[in-house]
Amino acid sequence: MGVEIVQGYTLVREGVNKWRIPKFGKMxxxxxxYVSDALKGTLHEDQSLRQLVNAATLPGVVDPVIGMPDIHEGFGLPIGGVMxxxxxxxxxxGAVGYDINCGVRLLRTDIEARDLSREILYKLIERIEHYVPTGIGKKGxxxxxxxxxxxxxxxxxxEAVIEAGFGSYEDLDYIEEGGKLHGADISAVSREAQERGEEQLGTLGGGNHFIEIQRVDCVLDEELASAFGLFQGQVTVMIHTGSRGFGHQIATDYTKILWEAAKKYGIDVPEKGLAAAPIDSKEGKSYYKAMxxxxxxxFSNRQIIMCDVIKAFEDxxxxxxxxxxxxxxxxxxHNIAKWERHGGRxxxxxxxxxTRALPAGHNQNPVSYMGTGHPALVPGSMGTGSYVVVGTDRLAESFYSVNHGAGRRLSRTKAKSITKQEFEKAMGDVIYNAASYKDIVDESPLAYKDVEEVVSVLVKRGATVPVVRLAPLAVIKGAD
Structure with a gap:
């Protein structure tokens, strides 16, 4: 056992890579x-602990509020937060975020990475961009x-986009929630949000969103990799994007609505970023429908993009x-609120x-992954590796949650100071689509934590099993 004071908060060590802040005050x-000793220093650099403590004061919160290994300051709940x-x-x-259902999907192929020359990779990312608009505000x-x-x-x-010709019904078995969260109702969504959404299906966006052509660089668990259809030297494609302007507008609208609702219902919310209302209130029910x-x-946006990526490969x-x-x-x-069964409740x-990561045998697993647990996808930065991992029964202590990536080390503003030489060195041989490094310098590998260290936090706790490491070959980003 050990005790440390970080940002004025008392952290008590509880075994490997786990630290607890005992409740105090209004908590x-x-x-x-969950952080290693190497990552603990980053907790001194932002307000993520304060945001966890604030979340622990909300009505109905269940013990504990959790910070994942990639935790960093957000708006309201920290990024890497579970409540x-x-x-x-x-x-x-605010505990879901502005990019509702920002998430990642992984495609596998039978293509060997050694068969894709740099010339072909350049042609592939150019062709993908022909089909998939990138950058802020682009129309599909x-x-x-x-x-x-x-x-x-x-x-x-x-299911609706499959019926319109994008993909097959088999795909539904390989998407969280089968590609549909029940309870949606467009009447709870503002006209402004609807207009943004109607134009942006099939678009990537900017910021940390990407399409990445990868190579299976290292197989870490042969049996699980085989079950997932993954093998050494194979080409994979990872797609990272969310609900675009549609979700952002919904989050903007309901942050205001729930902030006012909190006052109406006499709820003490410590900051606007955690704007909240009773689940069974009119405002709470409306937010869930819109969310x-x-x-x-x-989910549908990533489905359309997947089909366009495959089309580019065919071309x-x-x-x-x-x-x-x-x-x-x-x-x-990555960013979602949904009903789940934990501890009989x-x-x-x-x-x-x-990211949710259900272990083998959990009854909410898709049938195809019941015996293994479903894959959890952990992207690094565009110049480093990404991981496929599987959860173990020990993840029950985090509501079966794992980190969603490496986590930012530098704010976007600070990352702008990275020089071209530093950026190019960090990218190495990875091909990227931006005309100028300045368009994507805030997404430099130097702006992110070490994904190897971050992934190892839960591995060393026995909470996850690493399956494969994926190395980037070529990456598509959208400028902000």
Whole structure:
């Protein structure tokens, strides 16, 4: 056991890589943060611990509020935050975030990375960009179809876009929640949000969103890798994006609505970023309906992009998708609130920059992964590796949650000071699409924590099993 004071908070060590902040003051429950000694220093650099402590004061919160190994300061709940609420408690827009259902999906192929020359990789990312608009505010290339099916998409999720010709019904078995969060209702969404959504299905966006062509660099568990269809030297594609302007507008609208609702219901919310209302209130129910609509939009957005990526490969490699072995491995949400069963109770689990990871045998696993646990996807930065991991039974202590990435080390403002020479050195041989490094310098590998160290935090606790490490070959980013 050990005790340390960080940012004025008392942290008590509880075994390997786990630290607890015992409740004090208005806290209703403890806060827990999973970090190694090497990562603990980053807790001194921002307000993430304060944000965990604030979340622990909300009505109905269940012990504990959790910070994942990639934790860093956000708006309200820190990014890398997990908060479970009982039925009589509150729902918080800030504990989900502005990019509702920002998430990652992984595609596998039968293509060997050694068969893709740099020339082919350049052609592939150019062709992908031809189909998938990148950057802030861009409109989709399929608006003739997506505007017509928009209402259907937000209510029914990926099934609606499959019916419109994007992918196959088999894909539903490899998407969290089957590609649809129940309870969505477009009537709870502002007209402004709807107008933004109708134009943006099939778009990547900017910031930390990306499409990455990768190589399976290292197989760490042969049996699990084989079950997931992954092998050494294989080409994979990772897609990271969310609900775009649609979800952002919903979060903006409901942060204001829930902030006022908190006053109305006499709820003590410590900061606007945690704006919350009772789950069963009119405002709380409306937010859930709107949030679910954005969740379904995001799953569908990644589905459309996946189909466009496969199309680009067909164009450049002159082969049909089936012959190249394209298959969806899994799609996970990062920013979401949903009802789950934990410890015999139904809880509304808010994850903000965190990923669900169900172990083998858990009854909420998709049938295809019941015997293994479903893959959890942990992207690093665009110049470093990413991981596929699987949760173990020990993850029950974090509501079956793992980190969603490496986590930022530098703010976007501070990252702008990275020089071209530093940026290029960090990227190494990885191909990127930006005309100028300045367009994406805030996403430099130097702006992120060491993904190897971050992933090892839960591995060393026996909470996750690493399956494969993925190395980037070429990456597509959108400028802000």
């Amino acid at each position: 209703k429950v403890d806060a827990v943060v 479970a609420i009982e039925k009589q408690g509150v729902i918080s827009a 290339k399929h608006t003739g179809v997506t505007r017509q099916i928009f209402d259907d998409v937000v209510h029914r999720g990926v 679910a609509a954005a969740v379904n939009f995001a 450049i490699l002159k082969k049909p998708a089936d012959s190249m072995g394209f298959r969806l491995v899994y799609d996970v949400a 139904d809880l509304l689990v808010h994850r903000k920059g965190a």
